[in-house]
Amino acid sequence: MCRYRGWVDAVTFGALALGVLLLVVFVWSSSASRRRWDNPLGAPALLEGFRWTFGRWDASTECSARLVDVTTIAPRVIGMLGGMSWESSAQYYRLANELVRERRGGLHSARVVLASVDFADVEALQVAGRWDEAARLLAEAAKGLEAAGAEMLLICTNTMHKVADQVQASVKIPLLHLGDATAQAVTRAGLGTVGLLGTAFTMEQDFYRDRLTSHGLWVLIPPPQDRAEVHRIIYDELCLGVVREESRQAYRDAIVRLVRAGAEGIILGCTEIELLISDADSPVPVFPTTRLHVEAAVNASLNPSAST
Numbered sequence: 001m002c003r004y005r006g007w008v009d010a011v012t013f014g015a016l017a018l019g020v021l022l023l024v025v026f027v028w029s030s031s032a033s034r035r036r037w038d039n040p041l042g043a044p045a046l047l048e049g050f051r052w053t054f055g056r057w058d059a060s061t062e063c064s065a066r067l068v069d070v071t072t073i074a075p076r077v078i079g080m081l082g083g084m085s086w087e088s089s090a091q092y093y094r095l096a097n098e099l100v101r102e103r104r105g106g107l108h109s110a111r112v113v114l115a116s117v118d119f120a121d122v123e124a125l126q127v128a129g130r131w132d133e134a135a136r137l138l139a140e141a142a143k144g145l146e147a148a149g150a151e152m153l154l155i156c157t158n159t160m161h162k163v164a165d166q167v168q169a170s171v172k173i174p175l176l177h178l179g180d181a182t183a184q185a186v187t188r189a190g191l192g193t194v195g196l197l198g199t200a201f202t203m204e205q206d207f208y209r210d211r212l213t214s215h216g217l218w219v220l221i222p223p224p225q226d227r228a229e230v231h232r233i234i235y236d237e238l239c240l241g242v243v244r245e246e247s248r249q250a251y252r253d254a255i256v257r258l259v260r261a262g263a264e265g266i267i268l269g270c271t272e273i274e275l276l277i278s279d280a281d282s283p284v285p286v287f288p289t290t291r292l293h294v295e296a297a298v299n300a301s302l303n304p305s306a307s308t
Helices: 002-031 044-054 059-064 086-104 119-128 131-147 159-169 178-188 200-204 206-213 224-236 245-260 289-302
Strands: 078-082 112-116 152-155 193-197 218-220 265-268 286-288
Touching: 078 086, 078 131, 078 289, 086 112, 086 289, 112 131, 119 131, 131 152, 131 159, 152 159, 152 289, 159 200, 159 206, 178 206, 178 265, 178 286, 178 289, 193 200, 193 206, 193 245, 200 224, 206 218, 224 245, 245 265, 265 289, 286 289
Parallel strands: 078 112, 078 152, 193 218, 193 265, 265 286
Antiparallel strands: none
16 A cells, blocks of 8 residues: 555656656746747647657647747738728738738738628618718728727718728728828829729719828819719719629720810729729729728738828
8 A cells, every 4th residue: 555655756756857857948948049830739848859759840840839039029900990891891801911912912911800780781871971870880881990909990981981980980090081192192293183993982972082182182073973973983883892894884985084174083982993994995084982081001010110
């Protein structure tokens, strides 16, 4: 009986000693360097010891334990407030990832959190002129993005920038205004007079045009018949993923009339218009607001030290 108890005590002591040794190795390896191994155990020295002790290391383990340099500053997380419509929000997400891959290479992708609201609810509030309610809806979604880790905010639609100030007031993270990104691109191109295509809200109300003119631009809008057709095509076709050649021609005709009125460039001031119109459809430069907005966001994400 005594021998049995002694054997049990010896095994217990050995197990405790091994546990303490593993803990010491883990703590030492975690604090001894500013680099880490990307593996679920988080014990680089121990893994390396196993590698040399057992003399074999298969490819999958090598991949899971590859070295990651934590001295590199992680890109900031982009918060996308989308769903208005989801057709253009999908373009936001795709463009963000394509741009990050182009700039960082390899398997890099954008750090994004996305909140997608029900556009039917938003559109009903737009038509009814209940903009304060729409602002509260988007503000709550923006708070959710901030809570999820977003470090900057995009409203993925031109029209809903009508409530941009209310949304910004609801969160502490910066909102990257689509109008600013667009106006800066026009200014960089050396242009001063632009034609604006978008929803009737965007073309006819002051909130968007005033943002553009604050950058020193002169903004032209189409005549009433063209505005009505541009608006109809957005809601009845593009927001539903429908692209028609006759609608493309209607936009081309509206663009030509704006150019004749003096437009040096055309702002595609609805994020869905890029599904229909490109540079090839205009005799003057076009400014695709979805791409410009995403480019500004990716620049801010990949340059965390830069102000947004």
